[in-house]
Amino acid sequence: MSAPVAPPDAAVVAANVAAALAEDIGPGDATALLLEDAADEAYLLCKEDCVVAGRPWFDACHRALDPAVRIDWRCAEGDRIAKGTVIATLQGHRRALVSAERASLNFLQTLSGTATTTARHVDAVRGTGAAILDTRKTLPGLRVAQKYAVRVGGGSNHRMALYDAVMLKENHIRAFGSVAAAIARARALHPALPLIVEVETLDELRQALDTGCTRVLVDDFDPAMRREAVRIAKGAPYHGRIPLEVSGGVDMASLRAIAEDGVDCISIGGLTKHVHAIDFSLKLGPPPPA
Template sequence: MSGAATFAPPSAAQVDADIAQALGEDLGSGDVTAALLPDVADSAYLLCKEDAVVCGRPWFDACHRALDPDVYIDWHVAEGDRVVAGTVLATLQGRARALVSAERTSLNFMQTLSATATVTAAYVDAVRGTGAKILDTRKTIPGLRLAQKYAVRVGGGNNHRIGLYDTVMLKENHIRAAGSLTAAVHAAKSMHPGLPLVVEVETLAQLEEALAVGCDRILIDDFDAPTRREAVRIAAAHSGKRIPLEVSGGVDLAGLRAIAEDGVDCISIGALTKHVRAIDLSLKLGPPPAGG
C-alpha cells in the first residue's frame, strides 16, 4: 500500500533542522570510533525485522546526506508501504565512516516514525467501513510533533490541531473560566472567527448547549457506551447545521470498532504518538543477503 501523494512531509528545512539537532546530540565533537575506520567506499542495507508500515524516508536520507553528500540511497519500497519481516528497505553506497556515524540517528527516525505509522494503520484498519476517522493528539514526543503527525498521515490517520495556535478548543477549564459554554463559544467566535472551533462536553446537557450555540466539532469526552449512543442520536436529530462528533478518552484498539459503529465521526487517540514502541530495523554494512 502506498499513498505518497496524500501525505507531503514537513518542509526540507524542517527535516534538515530535525536532523541537525539529532546529529548534534549524537556526534558532539566527532565520532571517535568511526575515526578508526579507513575512509573508503562501502555499501550497506537497511533491514526491517518485523511487519511494519514504512515511514521516515526523508529523515533517513537527510541524515546520511548530511554526513556524506555523495551517498547513493536506493529505496526498494515507497513511503507508506506495508512490508513484512525480513524486507530489505534500501541499499546504500557511500563512505564507510559516514555510514556508521549516521547509522543510529537515521535508524532512530525510521524506527520511531514507522512505529507511529504502523500503529495508526492498525487503528484505521479497525474502523474501516464505519465512516469514522482516526485523529491524533498533541501527545507527541517533544521536538518531533510535525514528524509524528506526518507519520500519522502516512498510516492513514488524520491530524487534529497541530498546536495551540491553529484551532480553538474549549475544554472544561476554559468553559469554567468563561462562566458558561455559551459564553466561551461567543468569545472564541469573536476573537478568532477564522479558526476551527472544537468544544469539549462532559454531559448531554452540555452537548445540547453546544449544538444550539454552534461550533465546528463537538468532543464527547469519557462518555460510557449508552450515553455515547444517546449523544449520537441527539446530534443527528439537531435541526441546525450538522456538527461532527469526536470521541476521546479511554479508547483502545479492542474497543475501537464498537465506538465507531455507534456512529461517531472522529476518534482521537493519544496512543498513536505517545506509546511508541520502535520498529525493529537495522543498518548493516555490506551487500544484502540473497533474496532480501
Template sequence: MSPPDGLLPPPEAVVLDDVRRALLEDLGDGDATAALLPDQPETACLLCKEDAVVAGRPWFDATHRALDPQVRIEWGVAEGQYVAAGTVLAVLHGRTRALVSAERTSLNFMQTLSGTATVTARYVEAVRGTGATILDTRKTLPGLRHAQKYAIRAGGGANHRIGLYDAVMLKENHVRVAGSVTAAIQAARAARPDLPLIVEVETLDELREALSAGCTRILVDDFDAETRREAVRIARGAPFDGRIPLEVSGSVGLEGLRAIAEDGVDFISIGALTKHVRAVDLSLKLGPPPA
C-alpha cells in the first residue's frame, strides 16, 4: 500500500509531552545499566521483523533526540508504508548510552503505533471499492489517544471525534432523558450549534425521526443485515435523498465487514483498531545494517 496523502502528526507539543512522560517512567533518575557502557559514537539499526504498516516516526525521533539532540536518524521508509519482514526501517548515528537508553521507549511507540496502523490497513483493504470509510473510536490507550488516532490515519482510516469536546453524540440515555430523538436533537442544536451532531438510533422509527429532525451523521447501532439495508434505503430515498450519512458500529470485525460496507453505509466505526492492538515485532540493535 502507498502512504496516505497529507498525513500530519499531532502538534509537536503533544508528541513531546508523550515522550517526556514515557521517558520519565522508564529512566527515573538515570539508566543504571547504560552508564556501564563507554559513551562513544555508535550506529544502530531499527529492524521490522514481520510484515507491517509503519507508523510512529515522530515519537521515535523525539525520543532519541530528547536524549541526544545530535543523533542522526536516516529513515528508509515512509509513514504509512507497507514493509515486509526483515526490512531495515532506519539507521541511527549517535552516542552509545543515549541510543541504548532510548531504545525501549522509542520501540514502545513504534511497535504500538505500527500495530494500530497495520490492523487498520487490513480493515481499509477489506472495504476497498465500496465507498465506506473505516473510523476509529475513543477506545484508545490512556494517554496515547492522539498517537493512536494518528496511526489510524497512517493505516488509511479516518478519525471519529477526538474526544468529548469536538462533537455532540446523542445515545440512548440522552434520548431517554429528553423524551424523544427529536427533543434530544433540538436541545443539542440549541446548546452547541457549532459542533457536529451524531445521533445513535435503535429502530427504524428513530432513524426516520433523526432524518427528519436533521443532524450531521446517524449511527445505526447493532442493526441486523435486513434492518441495516432498510435503513440505507430509507436514508437514501425521498424525501431524505442521502443528505445524512449512516454509520455502523457495534461488534464489527473483519469477518462480515465487506458485507456491511456493501449494504451501502457510509462509515463503519471499529473500537478494536485501538483497544485490541497487538504490537509489531521490532528491534533496535547496535551496529551497522545487516548485509
C-alpha cells in the first residue's frame, strides 16, 4: 500500500456523484423498476491487477440512492490488488444497488486506472530521488478526482489549475522579451504564488536560476543538454536550491534514464490523459467462496 493520502474534498465528491447519477439515471431507472425492491447483497470483483483508488466516489454513488447501504471493503485505498479478488461486499436495497452500479464503477475504474498508471511510473524511478508529477491534462470535471488518484498511486500533484501557481512558458517569455523580465513581472504581480519557469536553452536556464523562482522546467532537452542543465543547477553558485523539472517526450522507455540524470521531478500528462480503465464487476448475490 502507498503512504496514506488525505481524503478528497467531500463537496467535490458529492458534486461529481450528483452529476454522474443525473446523467445516468435522469428521471428514473426504467429497468430497475422491474425489480422487487427487496433487501439484497452484492460483491465487487476486481478483474485485473491494479492499484485501487476511488472508494469515496464509489461509496457516495451508492449512499446517494440508499443512505442505509452497508459497504464492507476488503482492501484499503492504494492497495495493490490481484486479478480475481473480491474487494468489497454490499448490503442494501436491490434497486439502488443496480441503479448505482454503472456510475460507481465508472469512478472506480477511471481512478484506479490513474493510480495504477502512476504507480507504474513511480516504480520505474524508485531509488533515484525523482518525483513523478501529473499535469492539467485531465478529464473535464474530474481534475480533483484524478489528481487525488495520482497521489494514491504514489505521485505528486503539479499545480491544480491556472490560479494557484504562475507558470511562465514560451509564449509568456516571448511577450516580455526575456526570462528575467517575465520573472520580474510575475513576482511583482503575484509575490505569494509558486513560480515555475519553462526554459528552452541553457542561457534561459541560467537567467531563471539567477533571477530566482520556485522550479525550472527544462522542456524537450536532449539527454546531453539535460545532463548539462543538472550540472549547472546543482553546481556553484546555485547548489541545487531550485529544483529541475523535466517535461515533454517522456515515456516508460526513457523514464529511468531521465531520472538517473539527477533531475528532481518529471511531469507526465499520460498519467491522467491516457486512461486505461480497470475492469471491475458488481454482481448481485453473495461472493464466491474464497
